[in-house]
Amino acid sequence: xxxxxxxVMTGQFGQMIVDGAVVTLELALGSWLLAMFIALLLVVxxxxxxxxxxxxxxxxxSYHRNVPTLVQLMMWYFAIPTLLPExxxxxxxxxxxxxxxxxxxxxxxxxxxxxxxxxxxxxxxxDGQNEAARALGMxxxxxxxxxxxxxxxxxxxxxxxxxxxxxxxNTSLAMVIGVAELTYVTRDIENKTFRTFESYLVxxxxxxxxxxxxxAAGALLARHFQRAYAR
Numbered sequence: 713x714x715x716x717x718x719x720v721m722t723g724q725f726g727q728m729i730v731d732g733a734v735v736t737l738e739l740a741l742g743s744w745l746l747a748m749f750i751a752l753l754l755v756v757x758x759x760x761x762x763x764x765x766x767x768x769x770x771x772x773x774s775y776h777r778n779v780p781t782l783v784q785l786m787m788w789y790f791a792i793p794t795l796l797p798e799x800x801x802x803x804x805x806x807x808x809x810x811x812x813x814x815x816x817x818x819x820x821x822x823x824x825x826x827x828x829x830x831x832x833x834x835x836x837x838x839d840g841q842n843e844a845a846r847a848l849g850m851x852x853x854x855x856x857x858x859x860x861x862x863x864x865x866x867x868x869x870x871x872x873x874x875x876x877x878x879x880x881x882n883t884s885l886a887m888v889i890g891v892a893e894l895t896y897v898t899r900d901i902e903n904k905t906f907r908t909f910e911s912y913l914v915x916x917x918x919x920x921x922x923x924x925x926x927x928a929a930g931a932l933l934a935r936h937f938q939r940a941y942a943r
Contacts, residue, residue, distance in 0.1 A: 720910045725901045732897035733918055739814060739893060740880045746819030747879065751826035755864075756856060758831065769827070776824035781817070782885050788817040789889040814886035818879060825875045833868030834860060866937045873930035877923050884919075894918055 721729065758769045776784070789810065793801050804812060837860060845855035865872070887896035894915055902911040 728897045732894040736893040739883045742815045743818035747822035750823035754827040773824040776821045785817045788813040810890045822879045829868040829871035834864035836867045
């Protein structure tokens with residue numbers, strides 16, 4: 713069989729690949745922002761050392777780290793909407809329900825991993841840093857924002873980068889609920905052209921390219937922090 717990559721990369725099918733890649737990037741970025749925001753909240757709540765708050769955070773992390781991401785996606789798309797009023801369901805459907813539920817599911821799931829990464833980074837900070845911030849008259853929130861969290865994020869950068877790449881790859885799971893991301897359109901192209909090898913090779917190269925780009929950006933960021941810390 714002769715390979716023909718032009719059959720899956722030009723014309724209508726080429727545009728489908730571009731559109732799918734854009735949806736993948738939008739989903740990855742949206743869920744990453746949601747995950748980071750929730751992760752920071754979880755870390756701050758956990759550091760209060762209140763028993764009830766710590767228990768709730770531990771329960772959240774345990775659920776999202778031990779239930780498969782695919783199951784969480786299907787829970788959000790098929791199960792949770794049944795608990796909402798019909799008017800709310802219709803409103804969500806008008807705003808691309810598949811994409812929104814995928815974003816929520818991936819963001820909430822990844823927040824559990826991000827929070828543990830950041831917590832590990834914070835544990836590597838000497839206690840004297842917090843005591844010094846308090847001695848300068850900083851309250852808990854200001855000390856966390858200006859002194860503790862920046863150092864914790866720098867320490868957690870390698871783990872955060874690994875889980876960011878994992879999040880990007882997990883966007884492919886959204887195809888099961890009909891999100892037209894890269895994997896979804898690749899399967900559609902393969903069904904229409906019967907060019908199985910070419911279709912999935914193009915998708916594989918696309919995922920590899922963006923994953924390596926994320927890793928390169930993370931390496932540059934880590935190098936920047938190292939230079940800043942050395943000063």
